[in-house]
Amino acid sequence: MLIVKKFGGSSVANKERIFNVAKRCIEDYRAGHDVVVVLSAMGDTTDDLIALANTINPNAKKRELDMLLTTGEQVSVSLMAMAMQALDVPAVSLNAFQVMMHSTSRYGNARFKRVDTERIMHELDSRKIVIVTGFQGVNKYDDITTLGRGGSDTTAVALAAVLHADKCEIYTDVDGVFTADPRVVKTAKKLDAVTYDEMLELASLGAKVLHNRSVEMAKKYSVKMEVRSSIHSDVPGTIVKEVCKVEKMLIKGVALDNDVTRISVIEVPDQPGIAFRIFSALAASKINVDIILQSVGREGTKDISFTVSTAHKDAAMQIAEAFCQTVGGKEVNFNDNVAKVSIVGAGMLSNPGVAATMFEALGENNINISMISTSEIKISVLIEKEQGKKAVNAIHDAFAL
Ligand code: ASP
Ligand code: MG
Numbered sequence: 001m002l003i004v005k006k007f008g009g010s011s012v013a014n015k016e017r018i019f020n021v022a023k024r025c026i027e028d029y030r031a032g033h034d035v036v037v038v039l040s041a042m043g044d045t046t047d048d049l050i051a052l053a054n055t056i057n058p059n060a061k062k063r064e065l066d067m068l069l070t071t072g073e074q075v076s077v078s079l080m081a082m083a084m085q086a087l088d089v090p091a092v093s094l095n096a097f098q099v100m101m102h103s104t105s106r107y108g109n110a111r112f113k114r115v116d117t118e119r120i121m122h123e124l125d126s127r128k129i130v131i132v133t134g135f136q137g138v139n140k141y142d143d144i145t146t147l148g149r150g151g152s153d154t155t156a157v158a159l160a161a162v163l164h165a166d167k168c169e170i171y172t173d174v175d176g177v178f179t180a181d182p183r184v185v186k187t188a189k190k191l192d193a194v195t196y197d198e199m200l201e202l203a204s205l206g207a208k209v210l211h212n213r214s215v216e217m218a219k220k221y222s223v224k225m226e227v228r229s230s231i232h233s234d235v236p237g238t239i240v241k242e243v244c245k246v247e248k249m250l251i252k253g254v255a256l257d258n259d260v261t262r263i264s265v266i267e268v269p270d271q272p273g274i275a276f277r278i279f280s281a282l283a284a285s286k287i288n289v290d291i292i293l294q295s296v297g298r299e300g301t302k303d304i305s306f307t308v309s310t311a312h313k314d315a316a317m318q319i320a321e322a323f324c325q326t327v328g329g330k331e332v333n334f335n336d337n338v339a340k341v342s343i344v345g346a347g348m349l350s351n352p353g354v355a356a357t358m359f360e361a362l363g364e365n366n367i368n369i370s371m372i373s374t375s376e377i378k379i380s381v382l383i384e385k386e387q388g389k390k391a392v393n394a395i396h397d398a399f400a401l
Contacts, residue, residue, distance in 0.1 A: 013043035253344050254399075
């Protein structure tokens with residue numbers, strides 16, 4: 001088998017952990033497998049490097065930031081190769097230039113375009129463990145780029161795809177993907193398997209286990225991913241794949257997202273093209289809009305509400321104010337004291353009544369819903385922030401997860 005194993009920063013934070021990871025990879029190697037290891041930078045290295053850059057120049061060019069940040073991964077892969085060699089196992093570390101991981105030019109947020117396999121295959125053929133820097137690429141100017149924070153997952157999946165790996169194991173400090181955040185819901189359970197689509201929804205809902213793009217890429221190239229604990233080595237993790245055998249679980253998880261602000265534009269003219277104007281202005285400023293609600297028109301006016309990530313609150317408010325003025329609306333208001341609770345599951349496709357169960361659980365707990373949005377495999381509601389934890393627990397119970 002060819003196995004790609006990715007370890008995050010906390011798994012390689014110090015000497016003991018580096019040797020720990022080395023030993024786990026060597027087990028697979030000794031079992032006769034080809035092993036490719038992808039690493040993040042040690043511990044908080046990436047944050048520390050960003051802080052360091054800020055002390056020199058808070059407006060540093062992204063090109064130089066990428067040059068700086070990619071050093072973190074180069075430290076961890078070389079140390080890992082040394083650790084394996086100290087354990088008498090042949091290993092070689094490679095960076096994005098040596099593998100040739102071609103990316104788009106966008107510094108700080110590059111995407112892979114093409115990844116060469118010759119060098120890695122050659123090293124595997126000579127029975128070495130190959131250790132590759134996560135998070136980095138090379139653009140057409142022969143500059144080094146980064147893939148955005150948490151991008152090492154995407155490096156691992158990209159390599160698994162081009163090398164046709166049998167599996168891509170992502171090691172983290174949790175045991176897998178859970179039915180809810182175990183810190184919020186005491187009875188949350190680890191899932192054996194989720195689909196790519198479910199994982200994408202869960203990731204964007206703040207489950208934050210995997211880099212979103214890694215899941216998109218795994219789906220596109222049918223890479224089987226497994227999220228596993230780097231601490232509990234014998235605990236099976238969560239498999240991410242196309243379809244889960246029996247869709248016996250109606251929903252897979254309940255997610256809570258506190259990073260939400262609701263913005264409402266009140267009494268705008270009820271005319272065609274109005275919604276287009278504000279949402280295209282938001283899109284032009286690269287502001288992601290999540291839940292949208294438009295009231296039924298009355299006396300020639302309607303209200304338009306939408307939610308954005310709180311980081312975009314000020315920018316979105318400015319756009320909403322400008323829009324309100326030009327179209328002659330009444331006023332704009334916002335509320336950042338809200339939370340979004342969502343349920344996700346491919347099982348809801350074929351099962352009516354899922355929404356009813358969710359709303360009943362909220363109603364019985366006196367939790368008011370101010371906005372609702374649905375997709376094929378997700379239902380989200382907006383509620384008051386203080387009620388977030390209560391809501392997640394009530395819904396988790398209602399579906400007997
Ligand atoms: N070291 C990078 C970061 O901290 C990449 C990664 O961890 O995946 O964002
Ligand atoms: Mg990291």
